[in-house]
Amino acid sequence: MPKDNTGFFDKVYDLARQIPYGRVTSYGAIARALGAAGSARMVGWAMNGASNYDDVPAHRVLNRNGVLTGKHHFPGTDLMQKLLEEEGIVVKEDQVQDFKDLFWDPVTELGFED
DNA sequence: GGTCTGACCGTGT
DNA sequence: CACACGGCCAGAC
Numbered sequence: 609m610p611k612d613n614t615g616f617f618d619k620v621y622d623l624a625r626q627i628p629y630g631r632v633t634s635y636g637a638i639a640r641a642l643g644a645a646g647s648a649r650m651v652g653w654a655m656n657g658a659s660n661y662d663d664v665p666a667h668r669v670l671n672r673n674g675v676l677t678g679k680h681h682f683p684g685t686d687l688m689q690k691l692l693e694e695e696g697i698v699v700k701e702d703q704v705q706d707f708k709d710l711f712w713d714p715v716t717e718l719g720f721e722d
Numbered sequence: 723g724g725t726c727t728g729a730c731c732g733t734g735t
Numbered sequence: 736c737a738c739a740c741g742g743c744c745a746g747a748c
Binding site for chain 1: 731732
Binding site: 616617639644645646647648649650653654656657 | 742743744745746
C-alpha cells in the first residue's frame with residue numbers, strides 16, 4: 609500500500625475539491641477549517657502537490673487579499689487567471705474582483721466550526 | 723536527525 | 736502606511 613497520504617495534505621485536497629464552481633477561497637480559510645489555523649503556509653505547500661490531482665482546483669485558492677499569489681506555480685504565465693475567468697470570475701492585476709462576494713468559506717459553508 | 727524553506731496570516735513598531 | 740518578525744506543520748537536503 610502506498611503509505612497513506614500525509615493526512616493534512618489529504619484534508620486540504622479533499623476540501624479543495626469541495627470548492628463550488630465559480631467560487632474561490634483562501635489558504636488561511638482552508639487551514640482554519642481543518643483546525644490548523646495559522647498553518648496556512650502548509651496549505652500553500654500542499655497545493656504544490658495538488659498538481660498531481662486533476663480534481664483539485666488549486667486555482668480557486670488565493671490568499672486573503674484575493675490575489676493570485678500562486679499563479680507562478682501554474683504552467684504557462686496566466687493559466688491560473690485564465691481558469692478563473694473561464695468560471696466567470698473577473699481577474700485584474702492578478703487580483704480577483706468582488707473577492708468578498710465570491711469568497712467561499714469552508715468553515716461557514718460546510719459547518720466545520722465546532 | 724537537525725536545519726532550511728514554503729502558493730500565508732496576524733501583529734507590532 | 737511600509738516593513739519586520741513570529742508562528743504554524745510538513746517535506747527536502
